[in-house]
Amino acid sequence: MSLAYPRRQRQLESLIKKFGLSTDVGINWNLLDRALTHPTASDAENYEQLEFVGDAVVRLVAAMTLWEHFPQCSVGDFAAIRSVLVSDRVLSQLARSYGLELYLLVAGSAIADRAGQDSRLADAFEAVLGALYLSSNNLDLIRPWLEPRFCELASEIRRDPARLNYKAALQEWTQAEHKVLPEYKVVEIQHPQTNHERFFAEVWLHNQKLGEGKGRSIKAAEQAAAKVAFLALNHQGNH
Incomplete structure (x- = not known):
């Protein structure tokens, strides 16, 4: 059933097409x-419950992807790679x-809260997965x-000694x-020249600056600085 608001219906159909899906595959548009x-846009009809479902869905899709495409990996590798795949950082990147x-319909103070945008996008992305799963009661609209x-992403993570989490690796x-x-x-x-460079971070150890970087959020800037530091230290260790 289509939405009562044609403009919103067209918006959601545009998103579905970006996923490479047809708009006549039984999507529950109200759920989407x-x-x-x-939650700032609606107290009752918001993404929180769908995010709960989507959290389970994204972990299942990640697990099935690793099981089918990387059978040579150990269970430990599965867990490490999946933890990155389902992180807010990666999910917000996919959302973007x-x-x-x-x-995404947002209201009030959340509109100006750019620092929390990554978390909102990751939550909404999970909610979208929840809506698509509940539309078909399977993963046919997602996988x-x-x-x-x-x-x-899993292939990239396996090639990366820091598993794309440079803060953890540097620590x-x-x-x-x-x-x-x-x-x-x-x-x-x-x-900032762009929204991607709102924060500037430096990482220090024993009064020595190891690296610096910029990012959309504080966490992103710290990750960027940690990446510079970790790769530099890793390069030194190989010589």
């Missing part, structure tokens, strides 16, 4: 609309690749487009080598 409604922020993305290195944690210094850029 709800999946893209932040489909332009999900264009369809055709999400599994290839997870395959690509492990500094604890092993120096028994201390790195220190991050973050400032907000007053006039």
Whole structure:
């Protein structure tokens, strides 16, 4: 059944087409609309319950992808890779690749809260998966487009010694080598050139700056700085 608002219906159909799906495959449009409604836009009809379902769905799709395409991996590798695939950081990146922020209904102070945008997008992405799953009661509307993305990301993660979590990797290195944690210094850029560069971070160890980076959020800036530091240290260790 289509939505009562033709403009919103067209918006959601546009998103579905970005997933490579047909608009006449039995999608519950009311659920999809709800999946893209932040709690600030509606107290009752928002994405929170669908996010709960989608959290289980995305973990299942990730597990099935690893099982079918990377059978040589150990259970430990499965767990490590899946933890990255289902992280807010990766899910928000996937959400942006489909332009999900264009369809998410947000109101009030959340509109100006750019620092929380990654978390909102990750939550909405999970909610969309929940809506698609409940539309068919299976993964037929999800696996055709999400599994290839997870395959690509899993291959990248397996090639990456830091599993794409450079903060964790750098922390492990500094604890092993120096028994201390790195220190991050973050400032907000007053006039960022783009929204991707709102925060600037430096990572320090024993009064020595190891790296610096910029990001859309504090976490993203810290990850960028940690990546510079970790790759530099890894390069030094190989020589």
